[in-house]
Amino acid sequence: MPRQIDAVVLAGGKARRMDGDDKGLVLLAGQPLIVHTLNRLKNQVTRILINANRNGDRYAEFGHQVISDGNLDFAGPLAGILSALHHTSAELLLVVPCDCPQLPEDLLPRLLAGLEQENAELAIACDAQRSHPVVMLLRTELKQAIADYLSTGERRVEHWCQSRKLAKVSFADKPGAFTNLNTKDELTQWEQTNH
Numbered sequence: 001m002p003r004q005i006d007a008v009v010l011a012g013g014k015a016r017r018m019d020g021d022d023k024g025l026v027l028l029a030g031q032p033l034i035v036h037t038l039n040r041l042k043n044q045v046t047r048i049l050i051n052a053n054r055n056g057d058r059y060a061e062f063g064h065q066v067i068s069d070g071n072l073d074f075a076g077p078l079a080g081i082l083s084a085l086h087h088t089s090a091e092l093l094l095v096v097p098c099d100c101p102q103l104p105e106d107l108l109p110r111l112l113a114g115l116e117q118e119n120a121e122l123a124i125a126c127d128a129q130r131s132h133p134v135v136m137l138l139r140t141e142l143k144q145a146i147a148d149y150l151s152t153g154e155r156r157v158e159h160w161c162q163s164r165k166l167a168k169v170s171f172a173d174k175p176g177a178f179t180n181l182n183t184k185d186e187l188t189q190w191e192q193t194n195h
């Protein structure tokens with residue numbers, strides 16, 4: 001039987017560098033930023049959750065279930081991942097941020113291949129420069145481990161990833177695939193380069 005894999009798009013941050021505007025909803029080339037990300041994901045998984053801590057009604061218009069961090073509001077991306085793990089019965093969860101408009105369309109199969117080859121608990125994406133720990137595929141059985149980590153007051157997603165059996169999957173052949181947009185200037189620059 002094929003594996004069930006759900007995805008969560010993290011849009012639950014404070015977006016301070018975006019002047020506090022809700023990052024998933026800022027417009028890029030005429031569409032909310034998260035729509036670019038959703039378009040990259042929609043052919044890769046059957047079910048997508050959107051994790052957002054404000055403007056839930058707006059996010060619901062995109063046609064996917066919206067979840068918040070609950071009582072862990074704004075505790076960082078791991079809190080969003082934990083919330084998604086509470087809302088899935090899938091075996092694996094694909095995690096992406098809302099601000100990466102050029103995510104690879106073969107993200108899932110490549111992360112899955114890396115995870116299986118190394119019999120890892122989670123696989124994170126890397127490019128030629130660095131790792132991107134909020135672009136990951138993880139086994140949902142890690143839910144308790146994340147809850148335990150957060151309950152100690154720790155928040156660091158990369159630190160947590162390093163503490164588990166981790167596969168790093170290279171996308172060095174796709175420069176710019178994980179370009180993320182954090183400021184209004186970066187949105188403008190991206191529009192000028194890509195349109």
Ligand SMILES: Nc1nc2c(ncn2[C@@H]2O[C@H](COP(=O)(O)OP(=O)(O)OP(=O)(O)O)[C@@H](O)[C@H]2O)c(=O)[nH]1
Pocket residue numbers: 010011012013014015016017018023051052069073074075076077078079080081096097098099134182
């Ligand atoms: N659920 C949830 N997601 C978060 C939280 N903080 C960051 N994220 C998400 O994690 C991804 C990377 O976040 P950053 O860009 O580092 O943080 P940000 O809050 O969005 O932006 P800055 O405040 O400008 O750093 C984005 O998709 C965020 O929406 C949080 O507290 N909860």
